[in-house]
Amino acid sequence: MSNVICRLVSMVPADMPLNRVLEAHRDQCPRCQADVAHSTGMSRELSAMGGETLRAPEGLATTVMSRLPEQDGSDPRRPLVVRIALRYSVAAVIGVATVAALMAKALSRRE
């Protein structure tokens, strides 16, 4: 039973509150506490990586400067916007086709 509760505790994302039963279990279970300590340590390590910077390869800046095209004010996020639009339009087409098929089926039954 304890194993099951440990698994339940581990399934709740770190930024979501636990309910009272799970919280009480976590506070007294050595396994869950070790788990929490492990997660905290990992978060700290990951967060520390955010303050570190790698040196870019020699020549990166020179290569960029030698390849500069004309400025056109284009949206650098355009590929993302196009992808999202495409995803929604595909979903819309599938939805319309499904509704049309269902309506056609209903009509044919009536006849």
Place this chain on the structure above:
Amino acid sequence: MTWGGVQRDEAELIDAARSGDSDAFGQLVWRYRDSVYTLAVRLVGPDLAPDVAQEALIRAWRAMPRFRGEAALGTWLHRITVNTAWTLRKRASRHDAQQLDEMLIDPSTGPERAGELAEVRAELGSAINQLSPGQRAVLVLRDVYGWSHAEVGRELGITQTTAKVRLHRARKRVRAILGETR
């Protein structure tokens, strides 16, 4: 950074770059190249990172007239880098698993601590490498760079809920991998 013997502040460089001054943009590239490259390495690994960083900086140049200064230039460049890495991720997936081991050793720490840190970071880097591109991006942006779920979702084109689910799975996977290696 000097400009004709006079120090130019960032706002001045940005204004000039927005008006098409490539020399001013060059100075900005010089200032931000390491930060853009670092993010690229974390997102796609060291093999593809130079391409991503280059492409991101070129996209930034093209888009400079659109930059209104609502966010800091560094933040804006990071967003472009994330977008570039994300759109090039298919190319990234064709590369062999890349090691992050050589990165992230803080030079200010002593040699013993640096050795320990290097080991921990190497394990962490290797675990991050084993994540799917989507999980990796969310984990890096949220846990390494401290972006909010909303920012992560917006930049990756996913909902906040998806971002949270991916993050939870990514953390669990990294912990499981670290558990196996320790």
